[in-house]
Amino acid sequence: MNLLTVLALAPALLVARYLVTFFYTSYTSRSLFSIPGPFWARFSRLWYFHRVWKGHFEEDNIHLHEKYGPVVRVAPGQYSIHDRAALKTIYGTGTKFAKSAWYEGWKHPDPERFTLFPDRDIKRHGETRKRFSSLYSMSSLVHYEEFVDLCADVFFARLGEFAERDAMFNLGEWFQFYAFDVIGQITYGQRxxxxxxxxxxxxxxGAINHVLVYSTLIGIYHEWHPRLFGPLSRFTWSGAGGRAYIMRYVQEKIAQFSAKSKSDVEHGPLKTQTFLEKMILARDKDPEKVTDYHVFMMGQSNIFAGSDTTAISLSAIMYNLLHYPAVLKKLREEIDEFTAQGRCSDNVTFKESQDMPYFQAVMKEALRMHSATGLPFWRVVPRGGAEISGRFFPEGTVVGVNSWVFHYDESIFPDAKAFRPERWIEAENDPAQLKVMNEMYMPFGLGSRTCIGKHISILEMSKLIPRVLREFDFTLETQKWNTENFWFVKPTxxxxxxxxxxxxxxA
Structure with a gap:
């Protein structure tokens, strides 16, 4: 068979493969055939791909459940779930629901080069997370406050310059600069x-943004990832190229740090150990438990996830405050009162921020209104199948819930489109209601796969926002922002x- 014959047959072979897959899926999932959803979602993943590519699937997902009910088909064998009871089944303690193949797009095609976020091996993920979770605990992170303060001081100097020039600027972009420099300071000891x-x-x-787009989309057609990653890695504009760039970037930082740390040891220990220093000390103490790859992997994870989530959450807080002047006024009064009483220092401490009840409610409500992640947390039904929302889902079926769907559920959060921090304070008088609200609150994910770096994000927000509001006034130049959702729902x-x-x- 010559090359021309192969090329001529290729389209027919692809169609035949699709038809075989479609009819096999339809046969094995015939009990789910009646599940509603968009017409074209029954036949291929293209409908879901197209809607995700449009960049507003968090809104699409809410509308889908409003139209079709608690279980919606978004692709063959793939279903979005909006059912409270399903959360424990899919994401609860000891669950066997592994991450779906969509997460393959977030890692290197080499199976040996796993990273924490997309790792689909439940056992390996659990062992890795347990190994390093203490580094991300709040008790550990409060020791990094001086690192956060160093970056905050520079951030405020830049705000002062914008104020003097009366210049317009993208606050979301500067929040990302801040979050990126903080994670650099915490991880490597330098901005x-x-x-x-x-x-x-x-x-x-820009490289990380390319990774977000590439990984989000290629994950839907994950089988193409190993084929495309290599060729696309040669192009800096591609997500694959962006991933390769970040990998080299982290390797260079680790090499620089390792060379520097040898010199530092001669002159005495650092006042506060950085994340990377703690990792290297752990590696040197037990190289079989903490390998060079672990050091690289966790350093890379910090860079990938450490800026976007925090920047988006900071933006969500400020955006909503600027749209609700009464809330802003009330929060400012709390901050000013704490400052006057000497309970809020110049560099606001994490502990001081935790003592501000209205600020805590504001932060929680803002992350409910605008969670950083905007796609379902896709999981695979384990062996033996599972009962979800009154239906039996056979093993291999992909199911998931989207935080945006639950956060805008009127039965849980009445008047859900309104930014009303008081709802969290009022709920303290109704323990049953507060319990439900907290169970449905998932801006950092769910269960054992909750974002390991969430405490870093909370630390950065807790220290920055009160200080920003105490020292500066902001005016919106764009009343309604635009966002794009490629896993993270980023304002543009x-x-x-x-x-x-x-x-x-x-004070």
Whole structure:
């Protein structure tokens, strides 16, 4: 058979493969044939791919459940779930529901090069997480406060410059500069320099954005990832190229740190150990338990996840406050009162922020309104199948819930489209209601796969927002922002002006 014959037959073979797969899936999942959903979602993944590619699937997902009910087909053998009881079944303690093949798009095709977020091996993930979870605990992170303060000082200097020039700027972008420099300071003991230079150094943030788009989309057609990753890695504009760039970037940082740490040891220990230093000390203590690859993997994970989630959450807090002046006024009064009482220092401490009840409610409500992740947390039904929302799902079926769907559920959060922090304070008088609200609150994921770095994000937000509101006033230049959802629901035009407050309280 010559090459021309093969090329001529290729389309027919692809169609035949699709038909075989479709009829096999239809036969094995015939008990699910009546599940509603968009017409074209019954036949291929293309409908879901197209809607995700449009960049607003968090909204699509809410509308799908409003139209079709608690279980919706989004592709053959793939279902979005909106059922409270399903959360424990799919994501509860000891669950056997592994991450779906969609997560393959988030890792290197080499199966030996696993990373924490997309790892589909439940046992290996559990062991890895247990090995390093103490590094991400809140008790460990409060020791990093001085690192956060160093970056916050530069951030406030830049805000002051914008205020003096009365310049418009993208606050969401600067929040990402801040979050990126903080994670650099915590991980490697030095800022990357985004705040200092006010730009995307070496295209690092752009590379991560390319990874988000590529991984989100290729994960839907995950079988193509091993074929496309290699060729696309040669192009800096591709997500595969972005991933390769970040890998080299982290390797260089680790090499620089290792060379520097040898010198530091001669001059005495650091005042506060960085994340990477703790990892290297753990590796040197027990190289079989903590390998060089673990050091690289966790350092890379910090970079990939450490800036976007925090920047989006900071933006969500400020965006909603600027749209609800009464809430902003009430929060400012709390901050000013704490400052006047000497309970809120110049560099707001994490502990001080935790003592502010209205601020805690504001932060929680903002992350309910705009969670960083905007796609379902896809999982695979384990061997033996599972009963979910009154239906039996055979093993291999893909199911998932989207935080946005639950966060806008009127039965859980009445008047869900309104930014009302008071709902969390009022619920403290109704333990049953508060329990339900907390169970349905998932801005950092669910169960054993909850974002390991969530405490870093909470630390950064807790220290920055009270200080920002105490020192500056902001004016929106764009009343309604635009967002795009490629796993993370990122604002693209959070444009503001800033000026210094004339009524800054004195402790």
């Amino acid at each position: 990357f320099g985004f705040l200092d230079q006010g730009l995307d150094i070496d295209g690092t943030i 035009n959070f444009t503001v002006r800033v000026r210094r407050r004339n009524t800054k309280p004195k």
